[in-house]
């Protein structure tokens with residue numbers, strides 16, 4: 001049994017599939033997905049389809065909420081400002097993946113997908129780790145209590161409370177980091193017990209464009225270069 005974490009797929013379904021092939025995921029393994037399945041990349045619908053298919057086939061896939069899923073759920077609330085906020089953050093690509101116009105109402109997205117989004121978790125605690133989309137706000141008495149910081153926070157390492165963590169490591173995505181930085185972070189977990197595994201898959205620059213899988217037990221990183229058409 002192995003445990004893997006992957007974050008910020010952003011519609012890059014072929015890249016995600018290739019990464020799953022690389023780690024040779026089996027039904028004994030647990031795959032933790034840390035959110036931002038949708039927006040910006042070309043295959044948001046297909047990413048959710050693949051996750052649902054894996055679950056149906058007996059794979060143990062555990063899915064967190066990302067800020068992009070939250071933006072879409074807010075857009076469904078009906079306020080024009082919320083719809084614009086989602087569209088300004090790459091929501092048009094998600095609508096297109098459903099065969100809709102990039103200015104269509106998000107209410108046209110089939111219920112099956114909305115149900116998936118509504119059931120996403122805010123964080124996971126698993127032996128030795130806390131898994132979350134963006135990070136933890138350690139200025140709060142209980143960093144797991146807040147909702148917004150879990151999916152939006154950036155630059156929070158300086159506030160890390162090691163006493164509260166009790167030896168656990170926080171694995172998160174949300175803030176794109178170049179591959180060498182992620183590799184460097186992994187070597188320094190004894191000093192900073194946090195690992196950002198968002199290698200900026202959907203960003204087509206030499207610094208990013210990788211999807212990363214982290215083996216929680218072997219403490220090993222796997223990288224897949226983006227093979228989807230992506231944002232330039």
Ligand SMILES: [Mn+2]
Pocket residue numbers: 036066067068133151173174175
């Ligand atoms: Mn994010």
